[in-house]
Structures are given as C-alpha cells and as structure tokens.
Amino acid sequence: MISHLYRLMSAVRQLNHIDKNTTPQSSPLTPVKSRSLRLAAFCCLIVLFASMHLKANEQSHLADETVPITHISHDDSHNGPMNIPRRTIRAIYSMRMLTWPDGRPLTVFVLPDDHPEHQQFCRNTLGILPFQLRRSWDRLIFSGKGRAPIEVRNMAEMKKSVSATPGAIGYITGVQVDESLAIIKIL
C-alpha cells in the first residue's frame, strides 16, 4: 500500500516538474494532457486514501506473518508425527471428507474467520482466502451436503479441543505439543 502511494506521489511530483521546467514545445506532454493526468493521479490518490481509511481496521488485525503455524491432530494411540499431502489437507478443511482415510471419524477445528492465525493458515497452508473457505462451508452446510467445522475462540481452546476429541484436526502457533497431539507434516 505505502509503496503504491509513494510511486503515485513521485509520479505527481514528476508531472509538476515537467510543467514548471519545460516549455510546451519540448515537453512530451501537452499542458492539457498533463493536467488530465494530474487529475487522474489526484483521483487515484483520493481512492487510495479512501480505501486505506477503510482498510485501517483490517490492517490492525493482520498478523505478523512470521509466526509459525503447527498443524496438529489428536493422537491418543501415540502414532507420532503424520505426513499428509496438501491436497488432502485442503479436502479435509473444505469439509468434503467425513472420515480419515483409515475410516476414523474426522472432526475439524478452526479459529474464527477474522482471527489472524486463521487467516495466515488459510493463505499459507491451504492457499485459499478465508472468505472462500467460509463460502464453500456455507454452501455445504445449507444444502445439507456437509458438516460445519467446529469453531474455537482461541489457541488454548484449540489445543484443548483437539487433544480431547478423537479424530480431531486443528492448528496452533508455536510447537508446544504434548503427548495427546501429533504434529502433521504437510507434503
């Protein structure tokens, strides 16, 4: 956002420069053209400021992208770390799978849509935008064709729910994983 703004401002500055320091004959832009360009740049700036203003709330909720996310599943049989292909993770979180490939019931836990870690999880792990995930869940829930994931409020609740529910899958930040949880490695 800032870099866009900077580029636009320098473009405006350049236009001013052209206006002041060159004669109309030698200028690549006629005054009429440069005026309309300036007007266009001004309009762009207004739109940018407006959208920045509107986005201000959103920005403050965005997470620091460097917090690592750990994918976890319930593990009371102590099988240890699991390897799951990305397409299967996507299938699980799109709620198209009712069971694990080995037949155990699958229960999906997620954080709220606007939670920074959920947004990071959607973008980085699933390669999907949070609103798309919500829409595809809604289509399944309201047509009866799928189940909704279970929403937990925060990380502590996520960890507690996944370790308490057989067949559960979820994600947490950091790597403080105890015995009841298995770390999932995404292939």
Next chain:
Amino acid sequence: MSRSRLSKFFNGLFCLTCKPSIQTPCVWCAPRYLLAEFNIQLLLPTIFIYLFSLNALADDLQLSLVLNQGIVGTSDNGFYGDSDDGFSTDFTELSINGNYRISPKVRIAGQVLYLHAGEVNDGVELDYLFLDSQFYSNEHFNLGINLGRFKNPIGHYNETRDIAFTRPGIFLAQGIYPDSLRDLFISSDGILVYGNLFQPQGEWHFEIAYGKPRVEKFGKFLPKNTDISRGRATLGRLIYEHNAGQWKLGLSYANQTANVKASDLSGFDLPVAVNGPVNGEQISKQIQLTAQYNFSRWTFTAEYVYTDADITGKDITIISPLPPFAPLTLDFSIGSQTESFYFQAENRIDRYWTAIARWNVLNPNKNNKNTEIGNASFGYIDSKRTSDLTLGIRRKLKKNMMLNAEYHYVKGVAWLAVEDNANSSLKSPWQLWALTFSYRL
C-alpha cells in the same frame, strides 16, 4: 413478522383433523394451539434454546438457524407482494437446518423453511431431508450416496437459494433463478450419487441424481380442472475448482417431467373442440454453465442457462371442424426455448462492506415460436426479453448479522410472478429497491 403471519406459520404445524376447525384442538395440538394463540413470541425461542442446548451437549448434532427479513419497493409492478404501493414487507425467510452424524460415514441432514415471498410463497415446507453415506473414501477420492429429498444440484446457487448468507446480494439473478418459478427447480425425492476427486492442482466434484421432482405448485401454470402428478427428474452436475476454488467451472444438466391430465379445456382458446380428457406431459430440459474467478478483493461470476420446455399431449380426441365432424385422434407438442445469462462482480471493500454489480438478461422465448400459446408454457408472465441491471451493497454488522441494500433497473417484465400482478397492467422499464436484515445462529 406480524402476528397474523406467525399464526399462519403455526397453522402448518397442526394435525390434519384440527386444521379445519382449530377452535377445538385435539390433545396433541392443544399445547401448540395455546402457544400459537396466546404466547406466540415465546414458542420459537423456547424451541431453539432447547435444540441449542442439545447442540452444546452433542458434537454429532449440528444445528443452524437463518432469518432474513426484507422490505421491497418498486416504481411499477409487484415483486414480493404489493410493492408498488409504497413498499412490501412480505419477504421473510426462516430456515432451521440440522445435521446429525449417526456413524463415522453416515449422516442425516434436513432443513425446514418458512418462506413468505409475496403471493408466491407463504408457508412452511420440508426443504430437504436425506441420509448421506460416504461409503468410499481415501485421500484422493471419495464417493457417497444421498437418499431422500435432496436439493437439485443446478448451477452455483440453486441448492442454497433460500439462505441469505450464501447469496451475493438480496435477490439472485432472476433470469436464471426466478423466485416466481422457485418450486420447479428446488428439490427432488430420490437418490443422488456424488464423488469428489482431489488432485494437487484442483478438485473435481460430480453429482448424478434420479428422482421425482416436487410439483405441488406446477398446477398454477395450467388451466383449471387439471391434475398434475410427479414425473421424473434426472440431474447431473460436474464442477472443477482450481487451486482450492480460485477459479471454478461448472456444467449442470436437469431434465424434469410432470404428468398432466386435463378434464376440461374450455379455458383454452383452442381452434377445435376437444372431446374427453387430455393426458399430457410437461418436460423441461436445461443446461447451465457456471464460471467464477476469485481475487482477494474481487469475485467475478457468470452463468448461462438454456431451457427447453415442452408440453406434449398424446391420443387427444378432437371433433373435426370439417364435415362429417367425426372424432379424430392426434398428438401435439408445444415448446418454448428460454435462455438467460448474467455477469456479476463483487468487491469486498473491507471486512465490513461488500459491493455488487450484476447484468442479467432473460430471453423467455428464444426462437420466437408459438408466442401466443408459448406465453404461459413455462410460467413466465411475458415472453419478451428482460434485462436487469443490479447494484447492491452489504454491511456486515457482526459475524452473524448483516444488512443489504439493492437497486435494480429492469427493462421487461418476464420474471415477475403472476400471483403478485394479478390485478394490474405491467409497465416497463421499472425499478426495484430492497433492504434486508439477516441473522444466523
């Protein structure tokens, strides 16, 4: 919701013997009667507190509720009630949706709807109720079967058309999802087989269904003294979603029939006298193409539908208009081809505001054949081209609450409901605005 409408809603809950004379309710209906009559406002909350307390106890049971209340105004013509006389509040959708996991691979899902859409719909209905068994599943592929009443898998929005939160604006593109003909598309009783194929780059989803279409409301398009019975519905849909739905392409096919038996054709202005009952079939075939592209801020959606609707009659005996005026037996077929498309852009301005623009064109009589008779053949009130430019805005109030406002500039009247425009002449072009409040639990 007004008290009288709620009373109507509860009327649907009484047993058949009590319904005509609810003044003397039977033992089973009495508590409901008391609640409906004297403390109507308490009943729904009580039911939900009960159901949701169950929900909290059992992970296997999931319930949700969606309420949508709107007001609709038009410059001319009626849409969702008597909207050109000020505005209409006859726009309520209440859905209760449940889903219970019986075993790891078997679920049961159902939804009950209360719909009030002007004169078109006002009542409670069982939208779907089916058993879902995902009998084969591995990490790349799964296969399942649905038994019961399921939603017809047509296009992008048909299955969830009555849920405000799944629609991009207030109304869907009326050329493709006309609310005046909702019942012809909505759900079928039978069997549906589905499969999902998960590939590294994208996912394939298919559905094939066979069953009986719901035809309770087909009758309104036919002359009086006409019996209608359910024919068959054959449905299929294939969707490819690339990169977890970044872009999406879909193809749907639907073939639905209803059997028609007319004992009296005097209402039809026919050139010959018809002797005896007429047995016929209404066949509607449609192909629908869907495309969608998602950016972080923008979503672009386009759909196209081609419908071929025919009414055929077999072994009809007519009196020959020429001497010797002997009875003749013949077959007939009346057909009309309809097409419609829309382009839709949604812009997520920020996490609260979304704007939508849409251009929708409906051509109810594409080949311009049989205009006179074809006029009523597929339920459209008029057979002229209708275009609709829509602008809308959505404000998310909370996670489960939103407000919508929408404006339409419409040329043509084809998708207006016959019921809402019974006593007035139709005008074109006309404008439509609507406001809704939606809530989900």
